[in-house]
Amino acid sequence: MPASQPDAEPVLQVRDLRVEFPLRRQRKTLKAVNGVSFDVHRGETFGVIGESGSGKTTLGRTLVGLIAPNGGQLLQGGTDPATLSRRALREHRRDFQIMFQDPNAALNPRMRIIDSVMEPLEIGRQGDRTSNREAALQAMARVGLPPEFAQRYPHQLSGGQKQRVIIARTLTLKPRLIVCDEVVAALDVSIRGEVLNLFADLQREYGLTYVFITHDLSVVSHVSDRIAVMYLGCLMELGPADTLAEQPLHPYTQALLSAEPIALPLSMRRQAQIELKGEIPSPVDPPSGCAFRTRCLHATERCAAQRPAWEERRPGHWVACHHPLA
Numbered sequence: 001m002p003a004s005q006p007d008a009e010p011v012l013q014v015r016d017l018r019v020e021f022p023l024r025r026q027r028k029t030l031k032a033v034n035g036v037s038f039d040v041h042r043g044e045t046f047g048v049i050g051e052s053g054s055g056k057t058t059l060g061r062t063l064v065g066l067i068a069p070n071g072g073q074l075l076q077g078g079t080d081p082a083t084l085s086r087r088a089l090r091e092h093r094r095d096f097q098i099m100f101q102d103p104n105a106a107l108n109p110r111m112r113i114i115d116s117v118m119e120p121l122e123i124g125r126q127g128d129r130t131s132n133r134e135a136a137l138q139a140m141a142r143v144g145l146p147p148e149f150a151q152r153y154p155h156q157l158s159g160g161q162k163q164r165v166i167i168a169r170t171l172t173l174k175p176r177l178i179v180c181d182e183v184v185a186a187l188d189v190s191i192r193g194e195v196l197n198l199f200a201d202l203q204r205e206y207g208l209t210y211v212f213i214t215h216d217l218s219v220v221s222h223v224s225d226r227i228a229v230m231y232l233g234c235l236m237e238l239g240p241a242d243t244l245a246e247q248p249l250h251p252y253t254q255a256l257l258s259a260e261p262i263a264l265p266l267s268m269r270r271q272a273q274i275e276l277k278g279e280i281p282s283p284v285d286p287p288s289g290c291a292f293r294t295r296c297l298h299a300t301e302r303c304a305a306q307r308p309a310w311e312e313r314r315p316g317h318w319v320a321c322h323h324p325l326a
């Protein structure tokens with residue numbers, strides 16, 4: 001991965017971002033994203049790791065404008081999308097794309113591959129059909145899909161090939177940022193590496209920025225420049241991928257790392273297993289103070305009374321914890 005450029009204007013600036021879902025029957029609100037702050041720099045891969053239900057997908061959808069936040073601020077390339085006219089917003093949104101785990105859900109089974117790849121260009125009413133077709137074929141070639149795939153249907157392709165179709169389709173829009181939400185989770189382990197390498201190649205070639213969301217620490221550790229650790233809608237820790245793995249500051253990060261089996265690089269493996277006590281609490285009734293305190297070995301009264309501040313304890317290494325490990 002290329003070095004990120006922290007001095008350039010961040011692609012995303014996120015401040016105290018909140019997303020809530022009203023649960024009408026229970027007359028409560030579910031805080032799926034509960035006040036998170038971070039920047040994503042141009043050209044980097046920003047990993048987001050967390051257990052299922054921690055709010056990763058909701059965060060990703062919000063970052064690309066599919067969900068409007070309930071609070072806080074989101075700047076995309078320095079622009080607050082809420083200030084744009086409808087027309088300007090349509091243009092602006094093309095720059096911020098998202099891909100999901102299941103390529104089947106994103107592909108119309110009755111459409112030929114070429115038509116699926118061209119679709120975003122046709123919807124955007126860009127260019128004529130011939131030039132769009134040409135652009136689509138080029139994008140397909142770039143992701144390793146030979147031209148004879150153009151006339152096929154999704155059911156004739158493997159999972160990895162379908163995910164390549166989605167990548168090609170996204171590339172035709174020439175986005176600045178792609179949120180990749182569990183994009184290799186559904187793929188056979190044997191082809192994950194290939195697809196991850198393709199993402200890396202495309203990043204170098206097109207200067208892309210990625211937010212790489214996964215519950216799988218071995219995936220995120222291989223591709224990310226920086227990693228953010230999410231728990232119950234909150235960020236627990238954020239830092240350079242190697243420092244975070246070797247010297248985690250948050251007990252939750254430490255527990256995640258210790259739970260990971262052999263797939264991890266040597267530097268990330270821990271001797272001692274630290275077990276996570278109990279279940280993840282419900283985001284409808286999250287614990288007071290620190291969200292993690294009910295499962296934390298280091299928790300004290302203070303952790304129940306007061307939400308820990310989001311602090312930069314080492315350069316570029318942030319943590320929200322009353323009792324950090326260093």
Ligand SMILES: Nc1ncnc2c1ncn2[C@@H]1O[C@H](COP(=O)(O)OP(=O)(O)O)[C@@H](O)[C@H]1O
Pocket residue numbers: 021030032050051052053054055056057058059283
């Ligand atoms: N549209 C929705 N309505 C109500 N609750 C939702 C909705 N989408 C997600 N949630 C809830 O928000 C929480 C976070 O979900 P999600 O963002 O999918 O987490 P993750 O991707 O980390 O598994 C979960 O408790 C989930 O049930």
Ligand SMILES: [Mg+2]
Pocket residue numbers: 056057058
């Ligand atoms: Mg998810």
